[in-house]
Amino acid sequence: MEPKKAQYILSAYHGFQMLVAAGILITYGLDVGTRQPYVDGRWYYALMVGTVSFLLAALLAIPPLRRGVTGEGTAALCAVIAILGWVLFGIFAAGYMFAVDSRQKPGVWLDMINAILHTLNSIGYQARFMNCCCFARRSQFTGRADMNMEPYA
Helix, strand or coil: CCHHHHHHHHHHHHHHHHHHHHHHHHHHHHHHHHCHHHCCHHHHHHHHHHHHHHHHHHHHHCHHHHHHHCCHHHHHHHHHHHHHHHHHHHHHHHHHHCCCCHHHHHHHHHHHHHHHHHHHHHHHHHHHHCCCHHHCCECCCCCCCECCCCCCC
8 A cells, every 4th residue: 555545544544533532522521511510420531531532533633743653652542542442431331231321322332433443543553663564664676674674873
């Protein structure tokens, strides 16, 4: 895959991730607005996870900014957000399964999709950092030399 196509695909992927995070923010934000005196910490935790997820996806959706941040730091940050997303899904899925609050149906599914997307992000950026599979660069003519090696100092 040529670099321009990969950049467009990655930007579209992060754009979809932004839409899912915006859906989480809208779903839980409207719920916080209607239940203002009786809101517990779960809804604020959902808003925090949605905000952090949206900001990271917005940062990674812009190709010049993405070039500067790809690496092990981005993989670790995506892994942390994925863990926060899975915890959020667990919190609201338990309430959904036991019918404590049936108004959270769309929010639970958006939480799961967001956690899956950030898990895939973390795996992808870690694979890119480790130069495994298709990300390893080889020499142009013979393909034997590893072009990712550091030059001798």
